[in-house]
Amino acid sequence: MVSSRLKVLEEVLRIKRVRYGIFILLSLAILSIFVILFSPFEYDRISPRVHLPPLAGSDTSWPHILGTDNLGRDVFTRTFYAFALDLGCALAVVILSGSIGLAIGIASSYLGGVIDAVLMRIMDIVISIPGFMLAIAIAAVLGSSIFNAIIAIAIVTIPVYARLVRSVVLSVKESLFVLAAKEAGLSDLYIVVKHVLPHVIPTFITQASMELSNAIIYIAALSFVGLGAQEPVPEWGLMISSARRYVREAWWTAVFPGLVMFLTVLSFNLIGDGLRDYLDPKKRTVIGVQVETS
Amino acid sequence: MNSDVIVKTVNLKKYYEIRSKYLKRVIGYVKAVNGVDLEIKRGETLGLVGESGSGKTTLGLVLAKLVKPTDGKYFLKGIDITYSLPKNLRGKIRIVFQDPYSALNPRLKIVDTLIEPLLAQGVDKENAKEKVAKYLKLVGLSEEYLESYPHMLSGGQRQRIMIARALVTEPEFVILDEPTSMLDVSTQAQIIELLKKIKNEKNLTYLFITHNLAVARYLSDTIAIMFSGQIVEIADKKTIFSNPLHPYTKTLLSAYPSPDPSSTWSPEIPEDIDNNTLIYNQGCSYAGRCPLRKDLCLKTSPELIEVENNHKVRCHIYKDRT
Amino acid sequence: MKPLEIRNLTIHYAVRGKWVEVVSGVDLDIDEKGEILAVVGESGCGKTTLGLAIAGLLPPNAKISSGSIKIFGKDVRSNFAKVAMIFQDALASLNPLLTIGEQIAEVYVHHFSMSKKEALEEAKKRLVEVGLPASYIDKYPHELSGGQRQRVLIAIAIAMNPELIIADEPTTALDVTTQAKVLKLLRSIVKSRGIPMVYITHDLALVAHIADKVAVMYAGQVVEYRDKYSLYKEPLHPYTQALLNSLPRVDLDLEELKVLKGEPPTPGSFPRGCRFNPRCSKAFSKCFIEEPPVKIFNNGFVRCHLYE
Numbered sequence: 001m002v003s004s005r006l007k008v009l010e011e012v013l014r015i016k017r018v019r020y021g022i023f024i025l026l027s028l029a030i031l032s033i034f035v036i037l038f039s040p041f042e043y044d045r046i047s048p049r050v051h052l053p054p055l056a057g058s059d060t061s062w063p064h065i066l067g068t069d070n071l072g073r074d075v076f077t078r079t080f081y082a083f084a085l086d087l088g089c090a091l092a093v094v095i096l097s098g099s100i101g102l103a104i105g106i107a108s109s110y111l112g113g114v115i116d117a118v119l120m121r122i123m124d125i126v127i128s129i130p131g132f133m134l135a136i137a138i139a140a141v142l143g144s145s146i147f148n149a150i151i152a153i154a155i156v157t158i159p160v161y162a163r164l165v166r167s168v169v170l171s172v173k174e175s176l177f178v179l180a181a182k183e184a185g186l187s188d189l190y191i192v193v194k195h196v197l198p199h200v201i202p203t204f205i206t207q208a209s210m211e212l213s214n215a216i217i218y219i220a221a222l223s224f225v226g227l228g229a230q231e232p233v234p235e236w237g238l239m240i241s242s243a244r245r246y247v248r249e250a251w252w253t254a255v256f257p258g259l260v261m262f263l264t265v266l267s268f269n270l271i272g273d274g275l276r277d278y279l280d281p282k283k284r285t286v287i288g289v290q291v292e293t294s
Numbered sequence: 295m296n297s298d299v300i301v302k303t304v305n306l307k308k309y310y311e312i313r314s315k316y317l318k319r320v321i322g323y324v325k326a327v328n329g330v331d332l333e334i335k336r337g338e339t340l341g342l343v344g345e346s347g348s349g350k351t352t353l354g355l356v357l358a359k360l361v362k363p364t365d366g367k368y369f370l371k372g373i374d375i376t377y378s379l380p381k382n383l384r385g386k387i388r389i390v391f392q393d394p395y396s397a398l399n400p401r402l403k404i405v406d407t408l409i410e411p412l413l414a415q416g417v418d419k420e421n422a423k424e425k426v427a428k429y430l431k432l433v434g435l436s437e438e439y440l441e442s443y444p445h446m447l448s449g450g451q452r453q454r455i456m457i458a459r460a461l462v463t464e465p466e467f468v469i470l471d472e473p474t475s476m477l478d479v480s481t482q483a484q485i486i487e488l489l490k491k492i493k494n495e496k497n498l499t500y501l502f503i504t505h506n507l508a509v510a511r512y513l514s515d516t517i518a519i520m521f522s523g524q525i526v527e528i529a530d531k532k533t534i535f536s537n538p539l540h541p542y543t544k545t546l547l548s549a550y551p552s553p554d555p556s557s558t559w560s561p562e563i564p565e566d567i568d569n570n571t572l573i574y575n576q577g578c579s580y581a582g583r584c585p586l587r588k589d590l591c592l593k594t595s596p597e598l599i600e601v602e603n604n605h606k607v608r609c610h611i612y613k614d615r616t
Numbered sequence: 617m618k619p620l621e622i623r624n625l626t627i628h629y630a631v632r633g634k635w636v637e638v639v640s641g642v643d644l645d646i647d648e649k650g651e652i653l654a655v656v657g658e659s660g661c662g663k664t665t666l667g668l669a670i671a672g673l674l675p676p677n678a679k680i681s682s683g684s685i686k687i688f689g690k691d692v693r694s695n696f697a698k699v700a701m702i703f704q705d706a707l708a709s710l711n712p713l714l715t716i717g718e719q720i721a722e723v724y725v726h727h728f729s730m731s732k733k734e735a736l737e738e739a740k741k742r743l744v745e746v747g748l749p750a751s752y753i754d755k756y757p758h759e760l761s762g763g764q765r766q767r768v769l770i771a772i773a774i775a776m777n778p779e780l781i782i783a784d785e786p787t788t789a790l791d792v793t794t795q796a797k798v799l800k801l802l803r804s805i806v807k808s809r810g811i812p813m814v815y816i817t818h819d820l821a822l823v824a825h826i827a828d829k830v831a832v833m834y835a836g837q838v839v840e841y842r843d844k845y846s847l848y849k850e851p852l853h854p855y856t857q858a859l860l861n862s863l864p865r866v867d868l869d870l871e872e873l874k875v876l877k878g879e880p881p882t883p884g885s886f887p888r889g890c891r892f893n894p895r896c897s898k899a900f901s902k903c904f905i906e907e908p909p910v911k912i913f914n915n916g917f918v919r920c921h922l923y924e
Contacts, residue, residue: 176391177399183360183389184459185414198401345791448879478658479818480876483862487875505792508821512864512873532869549796551821552867553860555844559825561796 012278021270024263028083035080043081044232047072051250067252069243078234079257083264085229086236089150090215094208097154101161102204108162109169110192120166123159131156135218139227146219146235149228153218157211164207165200172199202279210272213265220261236261299372300499301334301357301467306366308349308356326352328523328579329366331598334467334516339493339500341514341531343507343546349523350503351392354471357501358389370467385415385463392472394452398444404455405440411463422462429458433488450481454488461492469501474509486513507550511535519543522579525598529605539607541584578610586611617689619812620646620653620670620780625683627665627674629883636884638665640836641683643910643917646780646829649810652803654827654844656820656859658880661833667782667816671699687780697780698727700773702802704785706765710757716743716768717753723775742771747801763794770802774809781806781813788817799826820863824848829916832856835881835891842916852918854896890921898922 012018040060049058052068054075066075108119126134138152172178173196181191220237222228229235231242236257243253308327311320326349334340344350355361357368359379368376370383379387388411391397398407405423408430412422427437433454444452453473460468470489474482486509493500504510510517511531518528519540527540538544549561564585577592578584584591590610598608627639639662646653657663668674670685672692680693687697703709711719720742721735730738740750746767757765766786773781783802787795803826806813815827823830824844831841832855840853851857861874878895881887887894890903902921911923 176393176396179360180391180397180456180459181399181410183358184411185384186410187414194402195399345793450879478880479820479859480658480862481879483864483873483875484877486864487873506864507792508864508866511866512870535866545793547866549793550866551796551825552865553821553824553848553863554867555824555848557824557867559796561793561800563793563797 012275015274015278017270017277018274021267021274024267025271028080028260028264028267029087032080032083035077036084039074039077039080041074041077043073043078043234045073051246051253053250054252066256067250069239069253070246070250073232075239075253075256078239079236079260081234082236082239082257083260085146085234086216086219086261087264089146089219090212092150093153093157093215093219094211096150097157098161098204098208098211100154101158102165102200104158104162105165106169106192106197106200109166109173110188116166119162123162126156127159127163132218132221135222136225136227139222144227144230146223146229146233149219149222152222152227153215156218157214160211161204161207165204168200168203169196172196206272206275206279209268209275213268213272216261216265216268298335299333300336300370301332301501302369302372303330303332303357304367304369306330306332306353306356306368307364308352308361309364325349325523327356327363330523330525332518332525334499334501336466336499337493337497338516339502339514341510341517342501342503342520343505343510343517344503344520345505345546347522348520350520351471353520354389354469354501354503357467358387358469360389385411386465387467387469388460388463388465389469389471390453390456390460390473393476394449394456395476397456398452400444402443403440404442404444404447407444408440408455408459408462411459415463426458426462429462430455432461432492433458434484448481449477450484453477453481453485457485457488457492461496464496465498467499467501469503471503472505475504475506482509489513507546508552519546524579524608525606526580526608527606528598533602533605537605539601539605539612540580540609541586541611542580578608580609618645618647618686619649619651619688620644620814621684621686621689622670623684623686625666625669625685626681627662627669628679628681629665630677630679631884634884635679635681637886638662638678638836638883639669640886642666642833642836642838644831644838644841646812646814649812650807651829652806652813652815652827654815654817654823654830655833656817656823656830657833658818660880660882662836662883663816663833664784666833667701667784667814670780670814671701671782672697673701698776698778699780699782700776700778702766702769702773702781702783702786704788706762706769706789707757709769710765712757714756715753716755716757716760720753720768720771720775723772727776738775739771742775743768745774745805746771747797761794762790763798766790766794766798767801770798770805774805774811778811781811782816783813784816785818786815787822788819795822802826820859821866832859835886836883837891837919838917839892839920840916840918842913842918846916852913852923853892853920854898854922855892858895858897890919 040062049068050070050072052064054065054067056064056067058064064074066079069075104119108116135152135156138155139149142148142151178191178195181195219228223235223237224241229238239257240254247254306327307329309323309325312322312324313319314321330353342350352361356363363376367374370387373380375383405426408426409419409422412425427440430437430439435451435454474485477485490513492498502510502513514531516528517531517534518525519542521542527543538547545563549563551559564583577594578596581587581591588610596608596610598606599612600606601612622642622644625639625642626637628635629638644653655663655666669680685692690697717736717739720739721732724730724735724738725732736753739753743750743752748764748767786802787798790798799822817823827844830844830847831838832853834855840847840856847856851860858876862876864870864873876895881891889905890908893899893903896903908919908921910917910919
């Protein structure tokens with residue numbers, strides 16, 4: 001089993017898109033760790049040296065690589081602190097909504113009947129309201145904080161997982177090997193754990209990696225409208241929001257956080273896309289010799 | 295009841311509901327199995343022959359206790375097991391499915407698939423593994439296959455695994471649902487001979503479900519012809535092939551070619567007189583195609599009657615011959 | 617000119633960057649119009665690939681690496697040959713959004729530049745010819761039974777007035793009784809119109825009644841190619857013999873099937889020498905070293921060291 005897992009990993013890493021995605025993500029992560037450990041600037045220290053352009057000198061050993069913002073804070077430092085924060089929040093969102101969605105999906109598909117109908121109608125209701133609108137409403141009710149933003153976004157994205165998991169479980173449940181397991185006299189719980197779940201996990205992970213990029217965009221967007229992170233927390237959406245009034249005189253305060261966010265989202269999309277193609281049998285490029293059917 | 299009879303069904307039925315699109319009201323039934331009476335003696339192989347849609351697979355699933363019957367009785371060794379299986383009979387009825395490619399979970403090692411029926415009976419893992427290795431040998435595979443994954447095996451090897459999986463619980467009655475129809479000619483012969491050998495060694499009783507008359511002739515002692523959920527003719531195999539009585543049996547026999555170019559192959563297949571068999575709900579289910587149909591056939595459904603010793607036919611033509 | 621002349625045909629498939637030989641040095645002929653050549657073999661023997669190659673429908677990852685296929689003297693690789701193909705899966709071969717009539721008529725519009733109205737009239741005639749009511753031109757594929765759909769495929773195939781028909785397991789998915797009807801029809805149409813046909817199948821019992829000549833394929837090669845009567849009466853190649861002996865019979869009570877041990881090799885792992893040697897009961901030392909030559913008999917050949 002170990003060897004076959006390694007082989008899967010190897011095959012996944014051979015996909016170009018996945019490699020590019022991982023490359024971008026790792027580079028950003030290393031930069032971020034580097035900044036958090038060694039940057040001489042604090043992300044929240046206000047100074048009078050406002051709106052300095054990129055590469056302007058400073059009173060420390062580092063220049064202001066990406067300039068300073070309207071309060072004289074170092075944009076480079078803030079942008080990469082924000083990388084860690086946004087990624088962490090996005091992970092929290094995905095773990096929260098993913099695990100709840102997984103549970104709902106399995107319960108719904110396995111218990112069926114009224115429970116299935118009720119759960120799925122609730123999911124339909126959530127999905128029928130535009131996601132961002134609903135997130136704004138929930139965050140507004142809960143109050144403006146990054147923590148509440150995470151909860152709001154998690155609630156909005158639960159149906160994606162629940163419906164996906166449900167459909168996969170329903171199709172696996174119909175497969176002959178599940179019938180064969182039933183015939184062997186195994187209990188329903190055993191069959192779910194041993195036969196059904198392993199077939200759900202790959203699709204689930206792929207979806208989760210795509211949802212990470214969505215979560216980042218959601219968090220930034222909520223913060224942008226003032227319902228997420230609050231000053232002086234370094235967060236991309238908040239940074240762009242604060243910078244937008246000064247875009248004419250200090251474009252770098254908005255452009256660089258946006259650019260790093262764009263690269264992060266892009267890398268997750270590349271990885272997710274590659275994984276999906278790898279798992280989709282219809283798109284698999286490996287063609288066996290067994291062209292004959294009889 | 296004859297002590298020799300190991301499997302007996304009385305008027306076994308399985309109906310599937312047809313529901314309306316929106317209100318989900320029951321608007322009719324698909325009578326997949328519509329009143330089947332069978333008796334299989336210990337050590338006998340009953341060949342159940344039918345075309346797709348005849349209900350032969352559903353009957354197999356009902357007998358394997360995977361589908362609950364709508365009505366009727368099902369006895370194993372004289373014990374009523376229609377609704378529940380006593381603990382001491384668990385694992386005594388097993389089934390081998392048609393498609394060995396999808397019957398094995400691609401993510402499980404062969405050994406893990408094989409021990410499952412034993413684990414379900416509460417055997418501990420170590421003992422189960424030992425036992426399984428023995429059965430792997432019995433089906434002609436070496437022990438090294440225990441650690442393989444299904445994708446490394448050919449169709450024939452997979453079907454051997456499925457046969458071993460059925461045998462590990464030491465069953466008395468094995469249902470074989472077209473076990474060779476997806477295999478190549480040479481592999482088919484291997485599996486057929488294997489099934490025959492195992493049956494003699496273990497004194498098993500088989501229900502062999504197939505659409506292939508040649509395989510049925512080779513493996514069965516008795517042959518039952520199934521059409522539209524009912525047994526339309528049943529007799530020992532010699533009688534079925536030498537003296538088929540039901541019009542459908544005759545059609546089936548004429549349609550099946552023998553691998554000999556000098557033999558004659560002149561299929562006499564009636565065109566569907568009327569596609570809509572629902573019209574004949576009350577009458578004989580074969581009336582829609584039957585070239586010999588009479589008015590009576592449209593009104594009442596014929597009973598399965600014994601025309602000669604152990605030769606039963608469900609057809610109005612033979613009503614007066616008894 | 618022969619309707620079909622295949623010489624030394626070798627086909628490779630690209631599998632994960634490697635070229636794998638799937639069909640090796642095949643020689644086959646159809647000598648006259650209306651003749652039916654059956655290509656028989658187990659899965660993986662290359663029979664489907666051979667059929668696709670004749671029809672010019674090889675997938676992009678396949679290449680004809682040597683040899684030639686000529687239909688009435690024209691090499692199919694440089695000339696357009698009218699070859700109609702009938703597949704096993706009729707539902708997948710038909711467009712679910714077009715009526716039966718439109719799909720048959722399409723052939724006339726496309727190949728014979730008819731107006732749509734004329735084409736539909738022709739389509740009706742073809743439907744009647746394959747034993748379906750003319751009124752079926754307005755039906756959609758999903759409204760028909762499996763056997764009826766297969767008849768529609770036959771109608772489309774003959775509509776283009778082909779020089780050659782290739783039928784790849786045309787009735788495998790059908791019931792025994794439907795299969796009998798469809799094959800009888802196909803045979804009589806091919807015979808009455810004089811269209812040569814390559815019939816690809818694994819079913820030796822059907823071949824005995826449908827074909828005129830039989831080519832038995834094993835591991836990418838044709839191991840025996842003869843007229844059907846002599847082949848069934850006195851099979852020469854040990855593989856042909858084993859296949860016929862391992863068949864259960866509907867007309868005889870057999871005591872035992874003579875089992876052919878092992879499994880056919882997959883492309884890319886064909887054994888050295890004769891490709892059948894690991895399974896052959898008559899193999900001797902030479903079979904493990906040298907590939908057997910083709911021994912030509914009256915109107916056929918066998919590829920086996922026993923007959924040198």
